[in-house]
Structures are given as structure tokens and as C-alpha cells.
Amino acid sequence: MSLDQLYQQIILEHSKARHGSGLAAAAAPEGASSGQSHQLNPTCGDEITVRVSVAGGKVSELRWDGDGCSISMASASVLTDLAEGMTVAELRTVIDSFREVLRSRGKVPADPEVLGDAAAFEGVSRYAARVKCAMLSWVAAEDALGQALAA
Amino acid sequence: MVATPAHLRRSAAALGNEEVLRIRNDFPILQQHVNGQPLVYLDSGATSQNPLSVLEAEQEFYEQRNSAVHRGAHHLAVEATEAFENARETVADFIGAEWDELIWTSNATEGLNLLTYSFLNASLPGAGPEAARFALAPGDELVVTEMEHHANLIPWQELAARTGAVVKFIPIDDAGALDLAAAAGIIGPRTRVLAFTHASNVLGTINPVAALVALARSAGALVVLDACQSAPHMPVDVKALDVDFAVFSGHKMLAPTGIGALYGRSELLNAMPPFLTGGSMITTVTMERAGFLPSPQRFEAGTQRISQAVALAAAVNYLSETGMDRIHAWETELGQRLVQGLGSIPGIRVLGPAAGEERIGLAAFDVAGVHAHDVGQFLDSRGIAVRVGHHCAQPLHRRLGLTATTRASTYLYNTTDDVDAFLNAVADVRAYFQA
Numbered sequence: 001m002s003l004d005q006l007y008q009q010i011i012l013e014h015s016k017a018r019h020g021s022g023l024a025a026a027a028a029p030e031g032a033s034s035g036q037s038h039q040l041n042p043t044c045g046d047e048i049t050v051r052v053s054v055a056g057g058k059v060s061e062l063r064w065d066g067d068g069c070s071i072s073m074a075s076a077s078v079l080t081d082l083a084e085g086m087t088v089a090e091l092r093t094v095i096d097s098f099r100e101v102l103r104s105r106g107k108v109p110a111d112p113e114v115l116g117d118a119a120a121f122e123g124v125s126r127y128a129a130r131v132k133c134a135m136l137s138w139v140a141a142e143d144a145l146g147q148a149l150a151a
Numbered sequence: 152m153v154a155t156p157a158h159l160r161r162s163a164a165a166l167g168n169e170e171v172l173r174i175r176n177d178f179p180i181l182q183q184h185v186n187g188q189p190l191v192y193l194d195s196g197a198t199s200q201n202p203l204s205v206l207e208a209e210q211e212f213y214e215q216r217n218s219a220v221h222r223g224a225h226h227l228a229v230e231a232t233e234a235f236e237n238a239r240e241t242v243a244d245f246i247g248a249e250w251d252e253l254i255w256t257s258n259a260t261e262g263l264n265l266l267t268y269s270f271l272n273a274s275l276p277g278a279g280p281e282a283a284r285f286a287l288a289p290g291d292e293l294v295v296t297e298m299e300h301h302a303n304l305i306p307w308q309e310l311a312a313r314t315g316a317v318v319k320f321i322p323i324d325d326a327g328a329l330d331l332a333a334a335a336g337i338i339g340p341r342t343r344v345l346a347f348t349h350a351s352n353v354l355g356t357i358n359p360v361a362a363l364v365a366l367a368r369s370a371g372a373l374v375v376l377d378a379c380q381s382a383p384h385m386p387v388d389v390k391a392l393d394v395d396f397a398v399f400s401g402h403k404m405l406a407p408t409g410i411g412a413l414y415g416r417s418e419l420l421n422a423m424p425p426f427l428t429g430g431s432m433i434t435t436v437t438m439e440r441a442g443f444l445p446s447p448q449r450f451e452a453g454t455q456r457i458s459q460a461v462a463l464a465a466a467v468n469y470l471s472e473t474g475m476d477r478i479h480a481w482e483t484e485l486g487q488r489l490v491q492g493l494g495s496i497p498g499i500r501v502l503g504p505a506a507g508e509e510r511i512g513l514a515a516f517d518v519a520g521v522h523a524h525d526v527g528q529f530l531d532s533r534g535i536a537v538r539v540g541h542h543c544a545q546p547l548h549r550r551l552g553l554t555a556t557t558r559a560s561t562y563l564y565n566t567t568d569d570v571d572a573f574l575n576a577v578a579d580v581r582a583y584f585q586a
Contacts, residue, residue, distance in 0.1 A: 003532040003583075007525075012585060044524055044540045045554040067554060069522035070584060133524065 006127060007070065010078075010120040015070035020080025023063040029053050032060045035147025039140040041132050046072050050140035052083070054148045059083045059091055062141065069133050071124060076137035078117045083141065088149065094118070095142050102131050166473070166481035168566045174473070175564050177202040188534030191569045196352055196380060196513050196560030197538050198402050201466070205405055208465035212458045220457055221431060221448070235457050238464035239447070242412060245467040246378070246397065247388035252420065254413045254450045255460055259379045260302040262398035262413035263346075265426045265450060266375060267306040270344075272424040274314045281422045285373075289315025292341040294372070296321040296329055296358075297550055298351045301543040303377045307346060316343070323550065327354035327503035331362055342372040349381035353542050353558065354503030355486060355510035357381070360392050368393075373419075379403055383470070383562070384511055385479035389414050401459065405466035410459035413450070420446035427452040470563075478563045482512030485561040485570055489514040492574035498581050502551060513560035515542065518577070520586030523555040529583055530557075533576045 028034040032053035040047045046068030053061040062083045064076050083091050098118055101110045106126040110119035124134045175181050178200050183190050192200065212234060218227035220235045236250070243253040256262040272278060273285035287293075293307045297320050304318075311318045319342075321334040329347075338345060345367040350357045360376065367374045376397040381387050383404035389397050396419070401410040415423070425432060425443055429452040434442035443449050470478065490506045493499045498519035504510045518526050527539035538558045541548045548554055559573055580586075 003529065006528065007583075016585065045545065045548070046522075046524075069524035071524070127528070130524070130528070 005123045006130075008120045008123065010117055011074040012070065014074035014077035014117070017077055018073055019077040020062050020064055020084075021066070021073075021077070023049055023051050023065040026063060029055070029061050031055055033148045033151045035144040035149070035151060037140040037143035037147065039136050039143075041068070041072075041136055043132070044069070046133060046136060048072065048076060048137050048140050050076070050137055050144050052141055052144040052148050054088060054145070057087055059086050059088070059145075064137060064140070066137065068136065069130075071121075071130055071133040072136050075118075075121060075134045078120070079137050079141060082116055082118060088145065091141070091145060095138050098138055099135065101125055102134055166477045166563070168568070171481070171564060171566050175566075177204065177469075178564055179203065179206075181564060185534040185536070186532050191533075191535040191572050193559040193561060193565065193569060193573055194536045194538050195383075195403070195562035195565075196558060198408070199383065199405050199562055200564065201405055201407060201462075202469050204469055205407070205462050205465045209407065209458045209462040212461045217458070219454060231457060234461050235455065238460040241464040242460075242467050243414075245471060246382060246399075246414060247390045248414050249417060251446050252414055252417050254415070254420070254447045255455055256398070256411045256413050257409055257456070258400040258402070258411040259377065259398040260306075260400075262411055263302055263306045263375070263377070265413055266396060266415075267310040268426045269423045269450075271310055271313055272426070278424060282424050285423060287311075287314040287316045287343060290341060291316040291343045292319050292339075293317070294319045294321065294334075294338055294342050294345045296347045297323045298327070298329070298354055298356065298544065298547050299346075299348055300352055300377065300379070301545070302379075303346055303348060303375075304546070307344070320546075321347070323354075323356075323547075326505065326508075327351065327356045329356075329358055329363075331359065334363065334366055338366040338370050338372065340370060342367070342370045344373045344375060345370075346375035346377070348377040348379070349387070350384070350511045351503065351547075352380050352513075353515045353544050353547055353556070355513050355515075356503055357509055357511060360394070364393050380511060380513075384475075384482055386475040395419055401463040401466065404463075405469055406463040407459050410456050410463045412463075415446070417446060420449065423449075425449055425452070429453050431455075473563060481563065482561050482565075483510075485565055485567065486510050486512035486514065488567060488570045489559055489561070489574075492570065493577065496574070496578050498586065499577065502556060512562070512565075513558060515556045515558040517553055517556050518580055518586070521580055521584045523557045525584055526557040526577070526580055529580050530573070530576050533572070535573050535576055537573070 032055035034053040036051040038049045048066030050064040062080045097114045102125050110122040112119040121134050216230040218231040220232040240250045243250045270285045273282035274287045322330045374394045376394040378397045378399045382399040397414040402408040432452045493501050500517045502515045523539040
């Protein structure tokens with residue numbers, strides 16, 4: 001598998017664009033229920049904090065702050081674009097699907113119908129050392145979502 | 152015994168590419184291709200590779216001598232014990248120690264934990280008068296440096312937390328050298344232990360052992376040397392360095408994983424309380440109590456890593472026959488080539504001593520706008536193996552304002568072509584990631 005299959009253009013672009021980055025700079029939206037989760041990858045020091053806000057059964061906002069490799073930063077950016085506007089159930093489905101693909105060691109193909117731009121991370125599943133990088137923000141979002149619903 | 156390869160008879164001439172290419176033939180793993188390119192292995196600072204003579208020594212042990220040591224009167228038991236103890240003598244001799252001053256451990260991390268747990272045992276009530284010199288009380292100080300590997304930091308933190316002692320650290324300057332003036336102010340009457348690395352696994356700095364030992368001696372403190380990045384790469388004589396303890400790992404010096412050693416002055420080892428207890432380390436045992444053997448058995452409870460010790464001795468023989476001074480000179484050349492080459496690539500910040508300044512044969516660096524993981528992935532696509540991350544030195548990286556870096560580390564089997572292939576690839580990294 002070539003390097004370009006891992007670092008697809010969409011990943012390189014999102015790693016620079018970082019949609020949703022800037023949690024610390026903005027307060028959680030009023031009228032929404034918010035949860036926040038900090039996740040760390042101790043092997044490389046990558047870390048991310050994700051805040052998920054839910055209003056009327058939908059994800060009204062996802063914001064994050066993080067420091068890490070292009071895979072982890074692009075993954076958080078793509079997740080932001082996907083998650084906002086989704087229902088809670090839809091976000092859970094997409095997170096489950098993403099996890100299944102990433103942990104499949106290349107055996108489960110990504111379904112672009114479900115994952116949208118996140119399907120670009122399919123190639124990461126062949127690089128065991130990088131799966132955690134891609135999953136970091138998604139694990140944080142799942143945890144933050146649970147907290148938002150419990151709040 | 153396995154014969155020494157002909158080309159390894161010690162030569163007076165400097166090590167160079169031609170001889171290194173012959174050396175490489177002794178390392179089967181280096182012959183392979185990775186991602187369609189010849190493997191360029193620049194991660195020996197993490198784990199080195201094994202020459203055939205080491206692999207054969209381990210296999211020969213299992214085929215000819217395998218048995219329990221220090222017990223049993225049968226032929227194989229005698230052969231195994233002899234191989235095991237000869238290995239100890241070989242490795243002790245390699246660092247200028249006596250045989251009974253070298254304790255086998257799994258690795259340097261275990262050696263440091265053995266020390267700190269022994270000191271903890273010495274600090275407990277009823278430890279006895281012999282152990283008193285190692286006992287720690289609240290307010291006692293354990294001094295380390297800002298550049299330590301976690302293995303030479305966390306055991307001291309834990310020991311401090313359990314005894315009320317305090318960990319202090321000697322700061323570094325921006326060029327990665329220890330601040331000796333600050334050290335003179337930090338090491339004082341409350342200092343009980345000074346533990347520091349001989350050579351930094353991140354910065355490449357070689358620390359001034361004599362100056363630090365002098366400070367420790369004037370304070371009456373014990374000196375612990377982390378020799379993980381020095382013993383494999385340069386001549387190390389623990390007596391000439393005048394340290395009390397030293398640790399190193401076999402897998403960083405051509406031996407398999409699972410074997411390392413702790414050196415200690417015999418007088419100290421025989422006064423220290425044991426860490427692990429059980430079989431093989433005792434004199435008389437009753438249902439109530441046990442007496443302990445002197446060093447080294449005192450610290451070698453249970454069945455030991457016999458074949459690994461034999462393999463480490465074979466590794467040490469390989470290094471000695473090549474010549475540690477020659478290896479050091481060659482790696483110094485490679486280290487300078489790394490630093491000079493990296494320094495000429497835009498957007499690269501090399502950590503540690505500048506080009507021309509003393510450093511071991513490694514270089515860690517930051518690439519502007521590209522995370523170390525991505526750098527490592529890019530290099531891997533060209534068949535180049537490097538280490539990425541914090542290299543088990545988070546406090547050092549934080550001090551330098553970084554979370555992760557990329558590190559290339561050389562050994563006696565690396566050529567200047569390896570370094571150049573690496574430099575050429577690094578030069579392409581920022582363009583690939585559009586940084």
C-alpha cells in the first residue's frame with residue numbers, strides 16, 4: 001500500500017483546515033446540553049479535548065482543541081463536519097461504523113454513504129500504529145456525547 | 152564456541168564504509184527490503200540488531216548446554232553454569248568491573264528499579280544497621296537531571312513518594328548541556344543519590360561524569376549512571392568513571408531482549424537489602440527466616456535468563472573485537488553528518504549540541520509544520536526506520552517546548568549512505584505534507 005493511499009488529499013487538507021478547532025476560544029452554546037472529554041495517546045503524546053453540544057436531540061455543535069499528527073487532526077476536522085446537525089442516534093451509528101472500519105486491519109471497507117469524508121481514513125486501518133491517531137477524537141466525541149446526554 | 156568472524160580481528164585503522172559493509176553481512180535482518188527499498192535501520196538507540204554470532208551463541212546454548220545453573224551435579228548443569236558465569240565475567244570485564252559486581256537484570260529499567268526498591272527496603276523499620284547507609288528519610292534529596300529517560304526518573308519519583316524524600320533536578324541549557332553551576336547549588340548535604348544519564352537518548356549530549364561525580368562525592372551522595380546510550384557505543388570503564396552503580400540494556404548492544412545488567416561496587420551490593428527474594432539467593436532457610444548470599448546471587452532470585460546472558464557475552468565479544476574506540480569514532484562521524492545534514496534542510500530544528508560539538512551518533516529533530524508521526528511514516532515509505540514520539544523523555548520535550556520529535560540513531564553497521572538516504576528523505580517531508 002502506498003503512502004498516498006494513507007495520506008489521501010482529503011486528509012492532508014483537513015489536517016490544515018482543522019474544522020471545529022477552537023474549543024477554548026468559544027463558550028458552549030446556550031440552551032444546549034454539553035459534554036466534554038479529554039483523550040491522550042500516551043505513546044506519542046497526541047491529545048485532544050472534544051466538546052459535544054446537543055439540543056433538541058441533535059448535535060448542535062462540536063468543538064475541539066488538540067495537538068497531534070495529521071491523521072489525528074484531520075480526523076477531528078472531518079468528524080466536526082459530519083457530526084454537526086446529526087441526530088444523536090446518527091452520530092452513534094457513524095462512530096460505530098468508523099470504529100469497525102479502523103479496527104478491521106483493512107478487512108472492512110468504508111461505506112461512503114455512512115461515513116462521508118471519513119471514508120478517506122479507510123487506509124489507516126492497515127497501519128496498526130496509526131489507528132489510535134484516527135480514533136482519538138472519535139473516542140472523545142463518543143464520551144462527550146454520553147456526558148451531554150447525562151447532563 | 153562460535154568462531155569470531157575473520158574480519159572482526161581488531162584493526163588499528165579507523166572504521167570506514169568498506170569495513171562497515173562487511174560488518175553488515177553479519178546481520179541477517181539488515182539484508183531485507185522494506186516498502187520496496189533497501190532497509191535503512193536508524194533506530195538502534197531504541198533496539199539494535201543481532202549479528203549471527205549472537206544468534207548462534209543463543210542457539211548453541213540451547214542445543215548443547217541448556218540446564219539449570221548453580222544446582223544439579225550433572226554434566227549439563229555444570230556446562231550451563233560455566234557458560235552463565237563466563238558470560239558474567241565477559242560482560243563485567245567489558246565495563247571494567249569485577250565479576251561479582253555485575254548483576255543480571257532484564258534491562259536497565261529493571262536495574263534501576265532493583266536499586267530503588269532495595270533503597271526502599273533499607274528505609275523500612277528493622278532493615279538493620281548494614282542497610283542504614285541506603286535508608287531515606289523525609290527531606291532527603293534524590294537528584295536527577297532534566298534530560299533523563301523515564302526509566303531513570305519514575306523509579307526515583309516512586310521512591311521519594313514512599314519515603315518522604317524529594318526529587319530535585321539539574322536543568323539543561325538551550326543547547327542541551329547540563330547547567331553545572333546550577334548543579335553545584337542543587338547537590339548538597341541532603342543529597343543522598345545523584346542519578347544521571349551518561350549520554351542523552353534524545354539530545355545526544357555526553358555528560359561530564361567526572362565533574363558530576365566530584366559534586367556527589369563532596370556531598371557524600373551515591374552516584375548512579377544510566378549507561379544505556381554509552382556502554383553500547385563507546386569505551387566505558389565504571390572504575391575510571393568512579394560511579395557507584397551503572398545500568399545498561401543488552402538489546403541496545405547487539406544482544407537479544409530480556410537481558411541487561413546492574414553494576415555496583417561490591418562493598419555496596421553486599422550491604423544492600425535484596426529486592427526479589429526466593430530460590431538461588433539464600434544461605435540457610437528455616438520456616439521463619441533466611442540468610443542471603445553475597446552479590447551477585449543476592450540479587451538473582453529464581454531461574455535466570457541464562458541463554459540471554461550467554462548471547463550478551465557474545466555481543467560484547469563482537470563489540471570488543473571490532474573495538475569500542477573505533478565504533479565510537481565512526482558513530483561520532485555519523486552523528487556529525489546527521490547534524491550537519493539536518494541543519495542544512497529548511498524548517499528543521501535539531502535538538503542538542505550544535506554541529507561540531509561533541510555528541511553521540513544520533514540526532515532528534517523537529518520538522519516545522521509536520522508531526523513526528525507523519526515524518527516517521529514518510530521515512531518508512533522509503534524503507535527508513537527511525538523513532539518518533541517523546542522517546543520516553545516527556546519532561547525534556549516539555550522543557551524544549553515540544554511534545555514529539557523524530558530521532559535517527561546509528562550503530563556500527565550504519566554507513567554514510569544510510570545517513571545520506573535519510574537526509575534526502577527528510578528534505579522531501581515538508582513538501583509532501585504541504586508544510
